Amino acid sequence: MADVRLEKVTPGNVDAAIALRVRSDQERFVSPVVNSLAEAYVRPEKAWPRLIFDGEDLVGFVMAFFDIRFDPDDPDDRPRSGLWRLNIAEGRQGRGYGRFAVESVCEEIRRRGQSRVTVTWAEGEGGPEGFYLRLGFRRTGETSGDQVVGELDLKAKRRPAPS
Ligand SMILES: CC(C)(COP(=O)(O)OP(=O)(O)OC[C@H]1O[C@@H](n2cnc3c(N)ncnc32)[C@H](O)[C@@H]1OP(=O)(O)O)[C@@H](O)C(=O)NCCC(=O)NCCS
Known part of the structure; x- marks a missing residue:
């Protein structure tokens, strides 16, 4: 992971970003990058889209969200921050890039003075549930x-999830 880093989306890399694909059987679990970029365009203050590079290679896309209420009609629903999208390219999975992306989002959320990281996922064969549980996220019981809905408490002492 020596040269793994996040980069902003630029005119020079946007075509490669849009061309990034997960495995076809995983497409039902995450939106295409182009949709995420359109959402980031209309909510620039809430979205934090970044490309994951390993050296010269584009290996993934991650987008964080900040201070969004899931249910704007519920006054008790607090604003949350977390992972909005995560797409690791087909053929590049299983090498720690997903973990790197989640840790980078956690770092950004911590930097913004927050300590809870939220993510939502669809259940199903080939889905990301096992990945998030492995990284320490716990189901909140909400949908x-x-x-x-899963959450990671950045203040909790880190303990490896059972294998
Ligand atoms: C889910 C996804 C982001 C994981 O990324 P990745 O780069 O393959 O994951 P990593 O290599 O960083 O794995 C980190 C750890 O999680 C484990 N893990 C990864 N995917 C897993 C899965 N589906 N089930 C159980 N464990 C999993 C790895 O074995 C690894 O464990 P280790 O640290 O003990 O070795 C990737 O498979 C992906 O892009 N999937 C398609 C899109 C998707 O579902 N996105 C999430 C939408 S909410």
């Missing part, structure tokens, strides 16, 4: 649409 958002048809997705389950």
Whole structure:
């Protein structure tokens, strides 16, 4: 992981970003990068899109969100921050890039003075649930649409998840 880093989306790399694909059987679990970039364009203050590079190679895309209420009609629903999208390219998975992206988002959320990281995922064969649980996320018991809500407490002492 010597030269793994996040980069902003630029005119020079946007075409490669849009061409990035997860495995076809995983496409139902995450939106295409082009959709995420459009969402980031209309909510620039809430979205934090970044490309994951290993050396010269584009290996993934991650987008964090900041201070979004899941249910704007519920006055008790606090603003949350976390992972909005995570796409590791087909053929590049299983090498620690996903973990790097999640840790980078955690670092950014910590830098903004917050300590809870939220993510939602769809359940199903080939889905990301095992990945998030492995990284220490826990189900909150809530749902958002048809997705389950998971959270990581950055203040909690880090303990490896059971294998
Ligand atoms: C889920 C995803 C982001 C994981 O990225 P990745 O780069 O393959 O994951 P990593 O290599 O960083 O794995 C980190 C750890 O999680 C484990 N892990 C990864 N995917 C897993 C899965 N589906 N189930 C269980 N564990 C998993 C790895 O074995 C590794 O464990 P270790 O540290 O003990 O060795 C990637 O598979 C992906 O892009 N999937 C398609 C899109 C998607 O579902 N995105 C999430 C939308 S919410």
